Amino acid sequence: MSSVIWFLLFVIGGLVLAYQRVSLRAATLTYGIALLIYALAGDASLGWMIALCAVLAGLVLLNVDPLRIRFISRPFLRTYRRMLPSMSQTEKDALEAGTVWWDGELFTGGPNWEKLMSATVPKLSAEEQAFIDGPCEDLCRQIDDWDITHRRADLPPHVWDFIKSRGFFAMIIPKKYGGLEFSAYAHSSVLVKLSSKSGVVASTVAVPNSLGPAELLLHYGTEEQKAHYLPRLARGEEIPCFALTGPRAGSDAGSIPDTGVVCKGLYEGREIVGIKLNFSKRYITLAPVATVIGLAFKLFDPDRLLGERTEYGITCALIPRTTPGVTIGRRHFPLNNPFQNGPIQGKDVFVPLDVLIGGVKMAGQGWRMLVEQLSVGRCISLPSSATGAAKAAVFATGAYARIRRQFNTSVGHFEGVAEVLARMTGHTYIMDAARSVTAGAIDGGEKPSVPAAMLKYHLTEMARTVADDAMDIHGGKGICLGPKNYLGRGYEMVPVAITVEGANLLTRSLIIFGQGAIRCHPFVLKEMEAARDKDKRRGVKAFDAALFGHMGFAISNSVRSLVMALTLARFSRVPESGSTQRYFQHINRFSASFAFATDVAMLSLGGYLKKKESLSARLGDVLSSMYLASMVLKHYDNQGQPEEDLPLVEWACRNLLYKAQEQLHSFLRNFPNRFLAAFMRFFIFPRGRTYSAPSDPLGQRIVDTILHTSVTRDRVTNGVYRTVEPNNPLGLLHEALVLADSAEPLEKRVRVDGVKTGEVTALDLPGQIQQSLAAGILSETEAAVLRDYDRRVMDLINVDDFAPEELAAASAPPAEVRIARASNA
Numbered sequence: 161m162s163s164v165i166w167f168l169l170f171v172i173g174g175l176v177l178a179y180q181r182v183s184l185r186a187a188t189l190t191y192g193i194a195l196l197i198y199a200l201a202g203d204a205s206l207g208w209m210i211a212l213c214a215v216l217a218g219l220v221l222l223n224v225d226p227l228r229i230r231f232i233s234r235p236f237l238r239t240y241r242r243m244l245p246s247m248s249q250t251e252k253d254a255l256e257a258g259t260v261w262w263d264g265e266l267f268t269g270g271p272n273w274e275k276l277m278s279a280t281v282p283k284l285s286a287e288e289q290a291f292i293d294g295p296c297e298d299l300c301r302q303i304d305d306w307d308i309t310h311r312r313a314d315l316p317p318h319v320w321d322f323i324k325s326r327g328f329f330a331m332i333i334p335k336k337y338g339g340l341e342f343s344a345y346a347h348s349s350v351l352v353k354l355s356s357k358s359g360v361v362a363s364t365v366a367v368p369n370s371l372g373p374a375e376l377l378l379h380y381g382t383e384e385q386k387a388h389y390l391p392r393l394a395r396g397e398e399i400p401c402f403a404l405t406g407p408r409a410g411s412d413a414g415s416i417p418d419t420g421v422v423c424k425g426l427y428e429g430r431e432i433v434g435i436k437l438n439f440s441k442r443y444i445t446l447a448p449v450a451t452v453i454g455l456a457f458k459l460f461d462p463d464r465l466l467g468e469r470t471e472y473g474i475t476c477a478l479i480p481r482t483t484p485g486v487t488i489g490r491r492h493f494p495l496n497n498p499f500q501n502g503p504i505q506g507k508d509v510f511v512p513l514d515v516l517i518g519g520v521k522m523a524g525q526g527w528r529m530l531v532e533q534l535s536v537g538r539c540i541s542l543p544s545s546a547t548g549a550a551k552a553a554v555f556a557t558g559a560y561a562r563i564r565r566q567f568n569t570s571v572g573h574f575e576g577v578a579e580v581l582a583r584m585t586g587h588t589y590i591m592d593a594a595r596s597v598t599a600g601a602i603d604g605g606e607k608p609s610v611p612a613a614m615l616k617y618h619l620t621e622m623a624r625t626v627a628d629d630a631m632d633i634h635g636g637k638g639i640c641l642g643p644k645n646y647l648g649r650g651y652e653m654v655p656v657a658i659t660v661e662g663a664n665l666l667t668r669s670l671i672i673f674g675q676g677a678i679r680c681h682p683f684v685l686k687e688m689e690a691a692r693d694k695d696k697r698r699g700v701k702a703f704d705a706a707l708f709g710h711m712g713f714a715i716s717n718s719v720r721s722l723v724m725a726l727t728l729a730r731f732s733r734v735p736e737s738g739s740t741q742r743y744f745q746h747i748n749r750f751s752a753s754f755a756f757a758t759d760v761a762m763l764s765l766g767g768y769l770k771k772k773e774s775l776s777a778r779l780g781d782v783l784s785s786m787y788l789a790s791m792v793l794k795h796y797d798n799q800g801q802p803e804e805d806l807p808l809v810e811w812a813c814r815n816l817l818y819k820a821q822e823q824l825h826s827f828l829r830n831f832p833n834r835f836l837a838a839f840m841r842f843f844i845f846p847r848g849r850t851y852s853a854p855s856d857p858l859g860q861r862i863v864d865t866i867l868h869t870s871v872t873r874d875r876v877t878n879g880v881y882r883t884v885e886p887n888n889p890l891g892l893l894h895e896a897l898v899l900a901d902s903a904e905p906l907e908k909r910v911r912v913d914g915v916k917t918g919e920v921t922a923l924d925l926p927g928q929i930q931q932s933l934a935a936g937i938l939s940e941t942e943a944a945v946l947r948d949y950d951r952r953v954m955d956l957i958n959v960d961d962f963a964p965e966e967l968a969a970a971s972a973p974p975a976e977v978r979i980a981r982a983s984n985a
């Protein structure tokens with residue numbers, strides 16, 4: 161055999177070993193055997209043999225632990241320790257919070273699909289289903305959103321009573337304390353339904369079930385605190401709020417200037433050791449009506465009354481509203497969606513030590529408590545509310561685009577509108593998949609902290625796109641506010657969802673990848689922990705194992721990335737062989753490229769990557785796209801792989817994986833070291849950018865299912881409040897959509913046989929129906945059907961108008977009172 165063929169055999173063999181991730185020992189052995197065969201059978205020159213034997217000797221030496229540690233790992237560890245950025249306790253707490261789930265697999269470059277495909281399928285118990293069909297439906301029926309948002313700026317008393325008495329505030333409270341103890345999926349499904357009717361009601365219900373007093377008490381409270389508060393919260397006798405944010409500390413919540421100083425003072429007539437609190441909070445949801453305030457502040461003990469320490473850090477307490485020194489009750493006005501939200505101040509508020517959640521032993525643990533619990537809450541409240549609103553928008557817009565005709569055609573049939581409608585539906589499918597599959601994972605025992613950030617960011621951003629799209633398709637109908645407008649308030653609610661529970665720019669730039677890279681990477685956290693280990697011997701051994709694991713991992717991912725990019729991942733192993741096989745394979749490919757790019761970026765930029773937010777945000781986008789596409793595939797599987805939904809699966813996967821490709825491309829374009837950028841590009845895009853976005857015909861297939869009654873339409877919008885009743889536009893729109901099937905052929909007959917022949921001359925439909933009846937083009941029954949349809953459609957298309965004085969804010973104080981108040985403040 162010629163030397164060229166031998167050379168190629170060695171290269172291909174090396175690639176196969178790297179692709180298959182064989183251990184260093186197995187790779188050395190295989191190389192040794194290959195070399196022996198070459199020596200016996202080949203016609204190698206002496207020079208070649210010496211070079212190849214030198215490589216073998218190097219490999220053998222790498223397998224000897226003491227040598228490897230002494231000459232490679234230990235010196236490297238010294239440099240690594242110097243490079244390692246310092247980490248505050250706050251950051252450590254954030255990193256350790258929650259569990260690593262599917263996000264961790266995507267970091268490996270070769271995800272184990274079995275882990276995802278065997279994850280718990282989200283399901284409602286009979287009791288949960290009964291709650292959604294019973295109290296939840298009832299609540300939706302009682303909601304008059306215009307009355308809430310425009311006239312009253314609050315929920316009416318009977319709605320408040322219903323919410324409290326039927327356990328809507330107690331979904332996460334265990335039954336033994338009188339709560340509903342719902343699964344994450346049930347909790348999410350309740351929010352989906354409520355937000356399809358009213359953002360104000362959904363926010364009001366979401367907050368007590370998300371991060372707040374109940375959640376904190378459940379996990380960290382003392383038995384007395386649980387026994388006292390949880391039953392009262394479950395019965396709605398206490399309304400909670402949680403106050404972290406203040407005027408000086410928003411996104412950087414760890415820097416709150418609010419203080420609690422341990423000191424002696426008079427409490428209920430006797431001297432005790434307590435805490436003197438001074439704080440100023442704002443934007444606190446439910447604060448104006450809350451009876452108990454969950455408060456975050458920094459605890460100090462200058463006289464060492466609790467122990468040796470003088471500073472404890474962020475601490476959480478529960479303060480009754482009526483505590484002297486607390487000022488509460490004023491309201492903010494969040495973008496025309498007047499859920500209860502307002503500031504709270506406290507001046508020299510003296511409270512006993514037993515207000516600390518979990519007692520004195522939890523002093524200073526506040527930040528850990530918050531980030532630990534955020535991983536579940538953030539997966540549910542905003543992602544579910546955003547999904548519910550998007551489902552409602554698709555449900556309504558599909559019907560509206562069919563019944564609204566311009567140029568004698570349903571507007572949904574115009575290509576320009578169809579493109580937007582397909583986008584709305586595709587995004588909603590992704591959102592529904594992500595929120596329900598992740599809720600299933602939580603019910604299976606996960607606390608996925610990185611997915612929580614991904615869901616919060618991407619689902620609220622998708623809701624923003626869906627809201628914009630719905631408004632565009634509705635034209636003026638979406639813009640004119642009033643009882644007939646079912647879109648405007650949801651549209652105004654979007655920026656609220658974007659801002660709360662970790663504002664989106666921060667979440668994208670700092671959290672998704674910043675947290676994910678360290679938390680989910682199979683080796684980085686191990687290397688950091690080994691480097692920080694106080695036991696130096698143990699540290700260097702652990703570091704050695706992690707370092708060499710990491711090197712093998714990086715080499716393997718570069719090869720996997722290259723091979724899968726060249727073959728378009730056609731041969732990569734995946735669990736499905738049917739219509740979705742290629743999407744699984746493409747995720748494998750992007751996972752390898754992402755893992756490779758991540759390693760090169762971390763190795764070359766180190767701690768500086770944290771500052772290069774645009775780069776890490778793009779890597780975060782790639783991770784999120786793969787995560788969301790995986791959720792789509794699992795969701796499709798969970799739903800029994802219905803053939804009719806395949807266009808949506810294809811749209812969703814194409815849309816997401818195309819984004820992954822484009823963000824990887826932008827990452828490389830902006831990578832500061834141009835040599836490394838070119839090096840990475842060779843392994844990631846050897847054939848250029850080969851993946852394409854969803855096509856127009858694909859979008860058209862989706863639109864056909866949304867403009868008509870169909871199982872796909874029902875599945876995508878499943879869970880919205882669609883009961884047919886006079887005050888529910890969604891129900892009425894769907895009813896009109898059903899009638900359109902029989903009315904449209906009649907309308908066509910009037911046009912073709914009447915208007916076009918000149919027999920019908922009236923300009924509007926009622927007149928045309930009348931003339932068609934007279935001309936025998938329509939029968940009595942057909943005319944009645946068309947008249948009824950036209951009446952319903954016009955009812956839905958019409959918008960409100962008001963007498964000028966009706967729009968004036970009657971309850972607003974006169975300007976001079978407002979000015980006086982402002983100058984007093």
Ligand SMILES: Cc1cc2nc3c(=O)[nH]c(=O)nc-3n(C[C@H](O)[C@H](O)[C@H](O)COP(=O)(O)OP(=O)(O)OC[C@H]3O[C@@H](n4cnc5c(N)ncnc54)[C@H](O)[C@@H]3O)c2cc1C
Nearest residue numbers: 402403404405410411443444445494660661663665666669
């Ligand atoms: C309606 C509403 C309800 C709320 N409810 C509550 C509640 O119940 N309890 C509570 O404690 N808080 C609550 N909040 C507070 C909310 O969590 C904060 O508004 C949020 O954390 C952002 O703080 P900020 O508004 O001060 O923005 P800022 O922190 O001033 O940020 C301004 C912008 O800069 C971006 N940004 C900041 N740092 C970075 C960075 N490093 N990289 C990239 N971008 C960055 C942010 O994303 C944001 O876009 C609520 C807020 C609103 C509006």
